[in-house]
Structures are given as C-alpha cells and as structure tokens.
Amino acid sequence: xxxxxxxxxxxxxxxxxxxxxxxxxxxxxxxxxxxxxxxxxxxxxxxxxxxxxxxxxxxxxxxxxxxxxxxxxxxxxxxxxxxxxxxxxxxxxxxxxxxxxxxxxxxxxxxxxxxxxxxxxxxxxxxxxxxxxxxxxxxxxxxxxxxxxxxxxxxxxxxxxxxxxxxxxxxxxxxxxxxxxxxxxxxxxxxxxxxxxxxxxxxxxxxxxxxxxxxxxxxxxxxxxxxxxxxxxxxxxxxxxxxxxxxxxx
Numbered sequence: 644x645x646x647x648x649x650x651x652x653x654x655x656x657x658x659x660x661x662x663x664x665x666x667x668x669x670x671x672x673x674x675x676x677x678x679x680x681x682x683x684x685x686x687x688x689x690x691x692x693x694x695x696x697x698x699x700x701x702x703x704x705x706x707x708x709x710x711x712x713x714x715x716x717x718x719x720x721x722x723x724x725x726x727x728x729x730x731x732x733x734x735x736x737x738x739x740x741x742x743x744x745x746x747x748x749x750x751x752x753x754x755x756x757x758x759x760x761x762x763x764x765x766x767x768x769x770x771x772x773x774x775x776x777x778x779x780x781x782x783x784x785x786x787x788x789x790x791x792x793x794x795x796x797x798x799x800x801x802x803x804x805x806x807x808x809x810x811x812x813x814x815x816x817x818x819x820x821x822x823x824x825x826x827x828x829x830x831x832x833x834x835x836x837x838x839x840x841x842x843x844x845x846x847x848x849x850x851x852x853x854x855x856x857x858x859x860x861x862x863x864x865x866x867x868x869x870x871x872x873x874x875x876x877x878x879x880x881x882x883x884x885x886x887x888x889x890x891x892x893x
Contacts (some may be wrong), residue, residue: 644761646830648680648754649718649724652696652744658879661821663691663744665883668890672877674703675747675872675890677778682798683754684740686732688722693863716854717741725833737761741829743876747886750872757830760866765834766810768858769866770797772823773873780824781817785878787825789867797865800825800853826874829855839863 652673656662663673673689673696684811689700690713700707712719721741728736734771739759740754753771760769772789780786781804788805790798797842799805816822831839839858847856859867878882 644737644758646684646686646730646738646740647725647732647733647756648716648740649728650680650687650689650719650744651720651724652678652689652691652693654693654696656692659877659883661695662877663696664720665877667747667883667887668801671699671703672745672747674705676744676749677703677705679747679749679751680740680754682751683758686727686728686736686797687742688724690720692720699709714734718836718854719766719840722836725836735799736832738832738834743827746827746874746888747877747878748874750870750874753826753828753870753874756870757828760868766866767832768839768863769830769868771828771868771870772796772825773826773870775817775822775824778817781813781822789823791823791867794807795860795867795869797855799859799861800851800877802817802851802853808827823869825843826870837861845859 652663654661664671667675689705691697692710695836697707697709708724710720710723716722725739740757757769758773760766761879775864785859787800787802789800790805792798804822808820843862845857845860848854875886877886
C-alpha cells in the first residue's frame with residue numbers, strides 16, 4: 644500500500660504565533676517534523692494557507708501545497724491537500740497519514756506502526772494510542788484517553804480518563820488499571836477521508852471537542868495501533884522551551 648504524508652500547518656496560533664516556523668536548534672519546527680516523516684513515508688507534503696510557510700518549506704527542500712484559508716479543521720484541509728497532490732503525483736496513493744506539524748519529537752517508528760494498521764486490507768481509518776506509564780498523565784487535562792475492543796477498534800475517545808474505576812479514588816486507578824492515551828496521528832483511505840469530511844458535526848464531537856468522535860458516532864470504525872513512542876506537542880512557549888532543551892541534548 645502506498646502512503647502519502649500530509650502535514651497541515653497554519654501560521655496563526657493564539658498561544659504561539661508563527662508556531663510552525665519557530666526555531667528549534669537551528670531549524671524551523673516544521674522542518675523537524677517533515678524530516679522525521681520522510682524517514683517512514685516516501686512522499687510527504689505540507690498543506691498550508693500561508694505564503695510564509697510555503698517559502699520556508701521550499702527553502703529546506705520540502706514539498707508543499709497551498710490550501711484555502713477557510714478550513715475549520717485539519718481534516719478538510721487534508722482532503723483538499725490530497726486532491727491537489729493527486730494533480731501533481733497522480734492517483735498512486737491508497738492512504739494518507741495526517742501528521743501534526745507541532746510535534747518535532749515525532750518518532751518515524753510510530754508512522755510505520757500506523758501504516759501496519761492497514762495490513763489486513765480492510766482498514767479505512769486508523770490512529771495510534773500509547774499505554775500510560777506515568778501516573779501524572781491521568782491528572783493532565785490536556786490528554787485524550789481511548790478505550791478499544793479486543794480487535795483493537797476504538798470504542799470511545801474522551802478528555803476524561805476512561806475507563807473509570809468505580810469504588811476507587813482516582814489516585815488509585817493507576818495502580819489497578821490499564822489506560823491508553825491518544826496520539827494525534829491519523830491515517831485514512833481517500834474514500835474514508837471524503838466521507839469523514841462530509842459528515843456534519845456530531846453531538847459527541849461537540850461535547851468532547853474531539854473530531855474523531857464524529858466518525859464513531861456515525862457507525863465508522865477506527866483501527867487502533869499501539870505504540871511505545873510518546874511525543875510532545877508544542878502548544879505554548881513553555882512547551883517550546885522544553886522541546887528545545889530535549890533536542891539540544893540529542
């Protein structure tokens with residue numbers, strides 16, 4: 644199966660303006676993500692609506708497509724980008740991997756694990772989860788948690804810790820239960836991405852502010868791959884300094 648990597652990148656960010664182009668150890672953050680992605684995926688494109696990002700990607704030798712500025716989410720931007728990529732590359736990709744542009748610590752092995760979710764020939768939509776190994780994650784309100792079936796198909800995603808353990812204080816849950824948090828990587832076939840982008844916003848999506856719930860609420864299946872490689876999204880100046888410190892020691 645041939646995969647194309649798509650990295651949606653917006654210049655505007657409330658907490659960290661110009662986020663994709665912030666410098667980390669001499670490179671724009673977006674370049675770190677792009678270079679990690681190309682270690683697992685032969686063809687990778689950045690999808691952006693900003694000319695500054697277009698020029699930056701071209702400067703480091705990357706591929707980029709310019710998308711409309713009115714997208715409200717990364718899914719519709721990803722779909723438009725894939726349509727533009729088809730015009731350039733032809734119809735040779737069976738699935739796309741949507742890669743967050745703010746995770747410079749992305750491990751290419753994670754992308755390989757996500758690709759493996761399609762090995763059965765039936766998967767249309769897949770994502771990655773990570774076993775929680777740090778009790779502090781259960782108290783971190785920025786994490787998203789996942790439950791899934793024995794066949795590794797997602798049951799639910801939540802900003803609350805799931806499953807809840809009745810009769811125990813939350814501080815005890817980690818001792819007795821197994822939990823998985825979600826990594827923001829998605830892969831889909833073209834047909835699935837088209838259907839996903841066309842679905843109206845769902846009730847559960849509104850409640851949790853999690854777009855993938857729209858697919859589940861409409862009866863879709865999401866294959867879950869389990870990885871051991873965590874990442875750190877850069878959302879704030881504090882996140883940026885933390886990542887700079889980690890990467891400066893590599």
